[in-house]
Amino acid sequence: MILLLGTKNAGxxxxxxxxxxxxxxxxxxxxxxxxxxxxEETGDTFEENALLKARAICAETGLPVxxxxxxxxxxxxxxxxxxxxxxxSGEPVDYARNNALLLKKMAGVADxxxxxxxxxxxxxxxxxxxVRKGILTGRIALAPQGxxxxxxxxxxxxxxxxxxxxxxxxxEKNRISHRARAIxxxxxxxxxxxxxEGSSAARGEGGAGPR
Ligand code: ITT
Numbered sequence: 001m002i003l004l005l006g007t008k009n010a011g012x013x014x015x016x017x018x019x020x021x022x023x024x025x026x027x028x029x030x031x032x033x034x035x036x037x038x039x040e041e042t043g044d045t046f047e048e049n050a051l052l053k054a055r056a057i058c059a060e061t062g063l064p065v066x067x068x069x070x071x072x073x074x075x076x077x078x079x080x081x082x083x084x085x086x087x088x089s090g091e092p093v094d095y096a097r098n099n100a101l102l103l104k105k106m107a108g109v110a111d112x113x114x115x116x117x118x119x120x121x122x123x124x125x126x127x128x129x130x131v132r133k134g135i136l137t138g139r140i141a142l143a144p145q146g147x148x149x150x151x152x153x154x155x156x157x158x159x160x161x162x163x164x165x166x167x168x169x170x171x172e173k174n175r176i177s178h179r180a181r182a183i184x185x186x187x188x189x190x191x192x193x194x195x196x197e198g199s200s201a202a203r204g205e206g207g208a209g210p211r
Contacts, residue, residue: 001194003122004029006036006057006067009086011150016066018174019183025194029063036060041083046071046119047131049083054123062125066186070118070178072152074102074140076111085152099144099155112139114156118178120186130189134181149173 005016008031020028039056043049046069053067071085081088081102089097106112115137122130137159144154146166153166158176165173174180 001026001190002029002063003027003190004034004036004057004061004063004065005031006053006065007031008038009150012068012070012179015170015174015177015179016183018170019180020187023187023190026190034061034063041069043069043083046083046117047121047133050119050121050131051123051129054121054129058123058125064125065123066120067123068118068120068179068182070116072102072156073115073117074106075113076109077105080105095151099152102140102152102155103143106140112141114138114140116152116156116178118182120179120182122186122189124193130186132182132185132189134178134183134185136176136178136181 003026005013005028007013007016013030017028017030020026036057037060039053041049041052043052049069050067053069054065057063057067058065069083071082073079073082081098085098086093089101115135118134120132120134138157138161139159141155141157141164144166145164146154146168148166148168148170153173154164156165157163158165161168165177
């Protein structure tokens with residue numbers, strides 16, 4: 001199976017390639033090998049936006065597409081920046097400016113609970129769709145720390161850690177992240193779709209149904 005990664009975000013592509021590296025029988029194309037148009041993210045939820053991206057890129061390319069929408073939800077900010085995470089401080093996307101705005105909004109706020117959410121969608125050219133979600137809970141740091149990862153990683157301390165995601169190695173982030181969790185579930189679907197495999201995950205046995 002050839003699968004197109006339906007994202008233009010370099011940080012996501014870097015992580016997805018590692019997370020998906022142990023899937024024999026599936027080869028991956030990125031935007032670099034098979035370019036596609038930008039998709040307007042007009043949905044109110046991560047799931048709606050992930051579906052919009054997967055459907056549009058699949059329709060444009062005729063390829064199976066794995067797209068995702070992800071972001072940060074901060075409890076004290078009523079779930080913001082949420083689906084606006086990438087462009088929280090305006091266009092063009094600027095991670096340092098987003099982090100500065102988040103810190104400003106969180107100045108003096110004692111409740112620093114937050115979570116990362118990732119909704120992955122696999123869309124096949126015949127119209128089948130699979131949706132899988134991953135969550136990572138944690139808290140917002142008082143100042144940016146670390147150089148790794150991307151986006152809000154320098155400000156996000158996962159539960160059970162005293163370091164930000166940007167201070168963890170890629171391998172450590174990939175063991176716990178919202179993206180890793182969504183992709184682990186999607187890998188079960190992919191494995192079941194490959195010839196010669198049972199299709200229980202794709203059929204939805206064990207609560208992992210198609211959408
Ligand atoms: P595509 O739509 O092309 O995939 P995008 O960057 O626009 O790229 P999203 O709309 O899903 O993707 O926005 C994701 C944003 O959420 C991203 O820009 C970061 O600000 C934040 N984010 C998501 N996952 C993250 C992670 O693992 N670490 C840090 N920030 C993350």
